[in-house]
Amino acid sequence: MSIEVLDPGPLATLQDRGRRGWAHLGVPRAGALDRGAAALALRLVGGAPDDAVVETTLGGIVLRTHRAVTLAVTGAPCRVGVGRRAVAHGAPVTVPAGAVVTVGPATEGVRSYVALAGGLDADPVLGSRSTDTLAWVGPPRLAAGQLLAVGRPGPLPEPPAAVVVRRRERVLRLHPGPRVDWLAGAAWAGLDGAEYAVAPDSDRVGLRLTGPRIARREGELPSEGIVLGAVQLPPSGEPVVFLADHPTTGGYPVVAIVDDDDLDLCAQLRPGERVVLRVV
Known part of the structure; x- marks a missing residue:
């Protein structure tokens, strides 16, 4: 030890x-x-x-x-x-x-x-x-x-200079999810450029966003599989981005999937910080 x-x-x-x-x-x-x-x-x-x-x-x-x-x-x-x-x-x-x-x-x-x-x-x-x-x-x-x-260390690599990683622009790119048809009217197009704040109860399970309410179809679905980056839309109309500790199933519609390259940004967004959604 x-x-x-x-x-x-x-x-x-x-x-x-x-x-x-x-x-x-x-x-x-x-x-x-x-x-x-x-x-x-x-x-x-x-x-x-x-x-x-x-x-x-x-x-x-x-x-x-x-x-x-x-x-x-x-x-x-x-x-x-x-x-x-x-x-x-x-x-x-x-x-x-x-x-x-x-x-x-x-x-x-x-x-x-x-x-x-x-x-x-x-x-x-x-x-x-x-x-x-x-x-x-x-x-x-x-x-x-x-x-x-x-454990017992192996040979160290050549000593690099200190690495400075610049924070990326706070933008999450969205791909259509399996239940994108649950969005009402022009709600999908309305997501492009929508700005949200990170909610205080965000954690390793999910990035919870507060801001514009997204209109969606009435009712609920039987539980179905959830993947990393799934954007679930509860009745509140405020999206939740599922992260590494997400449940494996859920009943709210998954209307979008966050681009895999943007998931690391989700790990570093603080409560109160603002993020822009971008439809791709």
């Missing part, structure tokens, strides 16, 4: 690329919400694509090393410190044994990712080390005093 959690912040979980192939049994995929940021963190420390990382939420995390380890922090910009010394965000950092590593609160965005050379070891559940916050399948959320095992 080489890493100790001193303060997990509001919500810190282990995530990898998720557990695929279990939706027919009602098990969500889970996995890192900002897939690009998690993959970048692993590349910086020479990790394998399926290694687990720590995903933090808004408030960061504080760790203590029990042996020397190399780590990298990516995703939401934040202050990263080793003891009293500030170190680079988006670059590999070798930390001595006994050091306290502080991943500070996100200064913008929501989720930061901590990868360690050698990978974080935990017992996989259905083939994944990801924590699903809908049904709490997989490892429990990280807690103060918890010890995390780190």
Whole structure:
């Protein structure tokens, strides 16, 4: 055991690329919400694509090393410190044994990712080390005093310069969903350019949007399958974008699908921030 959690912040979980192939049994995929940021963190420390990382939420995390380890922090910009010394965000950092590593609160965005050379070891559940916050399948959320095992690191890649990832324009591109015919009149065309605010109850399950009400057909559907990025339209007329911990079925019509390349943006949108929908 080489890493100790001193303060997990509001919500810190282990995530990898998720557990695929279990939706027919009602098990969500889970996995890192900002897939690009998690993959970048692993590349910086020479990790394998399926290694687990720590995903933090808004408030960061504080760790203590029990042996020397190399780590990298990516995703939401934040202050990263080793003891009293500030170190680079988006670059590999070798930390001595006994050091306290502080991943500070996100200064913008929501989720930061901590990868360690050698990978974080935990017992996989259905083939994944990801924590699903809908049904709490997989490892429990990280807690103060918890010890995390780190595997034996391989050779580190050539040290890159610090990586600065610019935030993308807050636009979500929409493709027609299987129930687009449930939209009333010109509602589909009206989505193009519609602006919404991110609701405070958004989480790993879904990005909830508040703004213009979308007119839809009366009634409800029998439950049917839901996929990552599905845009469901409840009776309120305000859309919900389903993210990694989404339920596997739902009865509200799925009127659109968010472009896969825009899902990482959903992971970093803060409550109150505005986002524009674009029909493609």
